[in-house]
Amino acid sequence: MPVSAKQLNFCDVSNDFDKFYNQNQNDLLSLLDKFISISDFIPFSFYRKYYSNFGSKRDFSLESMLNAFIVKNILSIPSVDLLITILSISSELRQFCGFLKVPHKSQFSRFKSIFLDNLNDLFNVLVDFTEDISKEISPFLSSILITDTTGVEAYVTENNLKFYQSQLRKSKSHAKFFSKTNPNSVFDVEKYAQGQMPKFASSNPDAKLTYLNGHFGYFLKCIVSTNALGLVRNVNFYDSDNNLDQDLRPQDVKDSFDSKSLIPSLETFFQLHPNFKFKYFLGDSGFDADDNYAYLHKKNIMPIINLNPRNSKDLPQPGFNEIGIPLCPRDPSLPMNYDGITREKGRSDRIKYLCPKVQKLTIKGRCQYILSCEDPCTPSKCGRIKQITIHHNYRFNTAMPRDSLKWKKLYRLRTICERSISQLKNFIQIKTSKVRNTVSLKSDILFACISQLISFILIFKAGKSENPLAIKSLIA
Incomplete structure (x- = not known):
């Protein structure tokens, strides 16, 4: 029986990939080139910081570096190494980004570690810009x-x-x-x-x-x-x-x-x-x-x-007397004992009350509770504790x-x-990402957010606002 399947070689795979990639890439790049100018959103402080670091004899413009990271995220390119490889074989992508030569991997890494705060400023500018667009699309959802x-x-x-x-x-x-x-x-x-x-x-x-x-x-x-x-x-x-x-x-x-x-x-x-x-x-x-x-x-x-x-444990709730002191859930005639103010970072101060049948002692420098209740309302060894915040009924x-x-x-x-x-995690391919540095990891997250907002602006200007986050349709 003759073999019906054609054996593939590396040249066939390379040509098919080049045909597929360039066909989809040109559509995306043409849309980006037509509707998006990243320079419109870059704060002046970002320009000043970038030029003060690299001077007038810089090899790459600020816009070119940002465009490279945005395209990387939209195409879900998992690593900078692969981005450099694609830039090396694609003259159209280099032209869109504004590269006369492909940056080294260390130059991409330094960019993320140096300009984290400036990327945050760029992200906030895009948030302000897209807020008006989102209200135009749907005032209720926005x-x-x-x-x-x-x-x-x-x-x-x-x-x-x-x-x-x-x-x-x-x-x-x-x-x-x-x-x-x-x-x-x-x-x-x-x-x-x-x-x-x-x-x-x-x-x-x-x-x-x-x-x-x-x-x-x-x-x-x-x-x-x-x-x-x-x-x-x-x-x-x-x-x-x-x-x-x-x-x-x-x-x-x-x-x-x-x-x-x-x-x-x-x-x-x-x-x-x-x-x-x-x-x-x-x-x-x-x-x-x-x-x-x-x-x-x-x-x-x-x-x-x-x-x-x-936060709503299945326990009998204490009542309150005429002056606002909580009462024992088992015996409303017994008011609970005031135990000071609980102060905790990130939370409001709370008034702490202890079970009326518990004795708080200091034994060998350690605080201990001795409960003498025959029918406790909680399995806790220190008895029932009630902490009251000012607006606890909200x-x-x-x-x-x-x-x-x-x-x-x-x-x-x-x-x-x-x-x-x-x-956002799909943008930066977090499951395969090998970024160790905290600052670089934060920059990757901000770049993912920036890429999402840029894609949203692109979809809106292309007249596809019925699916504002259908980013895959840009490269389909």
């Missing part, structure tokens, strides 16, 4: 602010699955020894292994141990805000201290990060864009905190936030009932932010 937390997985040894498996094996060995010396005690192997993991990566202290996306890892944490069109409005790198407590569940640690990160992020955002107005705020249950509701109420933004069941006294149809329809739009974050 009036909705959606926020979500995410993490960019760093390229460090600790993120290798083998690293956690090695800690797990050590934990199992320790469990065998522990069971012999403490036969009646329960040893949690996974929690012990997680507790033994370092709090940050050895090669990058900014990559901190975090529970994100359903697993522990070393991430650069950030909080991203979009409107309901999916356009990125704000990216804030929330570099908080790592206070991962072994006694907390991973979900509790994530909730703590989410609830504390919202107000600093939004406050920075509104300082940069004081004229921006939003009618609704959409967020997942991680943002269900009293302080967040009070802040949004102050900004005249209606919160659409799902209640976090971990969580339940929402302007729009959570069981209403309008609330449910609005809350479904929250996934738009998640899809937008996924698109």
Whole structure:
């Protein structure tokens, strides 16, 4: 029987790729060349910083470097090495970027590490420019602010699955020894292994141990805000201290990060864009905190936030007497005991009350609680604790009932932010990225946001605003 399949050689593959790439590239480059001039958005401070670093005898213009990174993201080119290879074989791409010769890899790397703050300024200029366009496309969707937390997985040894498996094996060995010396005690192997993991990566202290996306890892944490069109409005790198407590569940640690990160992020955002107005705020249950509701109420933004069941424990709720002191849930005749003010970074001060049947003692320099209740309302050894914030009723006294149809329809739009974050990570090919430096990694994220907004402007000017984030259609 004759062989029907034709054997391919390298020349055939190379010619087919060149034909496919140039055909799609020319369409994209022609659209970019026709509708987009990156110089219209570059702040003067960016020019001044760039020219002060490289002088008048520079090899590459600022516009050419920015165009190269934007095209890299739109085409989802995974690495700078591959970008350099494509620039070397494509005269059309070099001409579009404005390169007479192809930059070295180190020149791309230095650009990201030197001009992080200037890239942030460029991003904010594009946010201002695209806000008017988004209002023209859909005034309703542009009036909705959606926020979500995410993490960019760093390229460090600790993120290798083998690293956690090695800690797990050590934990199992320790469990065998522990069971012999403490036969009646329960040893949690996974929690012990997680507790033994370092709090940050050895090669990058900014990559901190975090529970994100359903697993522990070393991430650069950030909080991203979009409107309901999916356009990125704000990216804030929330570099908080790592206070991962072994006694907390991973979900509790994530909730703590989410609830504390919202107000600093939004406050920075509104300082940069004081004229921006939003009618609704959409967020997942991680943002269900009293302080967040009070802040949004102050900004005249209606919160659409799902209640976090971990913030609403199934315990009998204490009442209050005539002067506002909480009462024992089991015996309303017993007022709870005042225990001072709880002050915590990133949260409002709270008044702390203790169970009336608990005694707080200092034994050998350590604070201990002795509970003398025969029918406790909580399994906690220190008894029931009630902490009251000034605006603690905002969580339940929402302007729009959570069981209403309008609330449910609005809350479904929250996934738009998640899809937008996924698109940004696809731009920089985060799963295959091998960027170790924190500054370069932040620059990659900002370049992804800049590329999304440039693509949005391009789609709008090309008359395809019914799908404002259909970026793949540009290269299809």
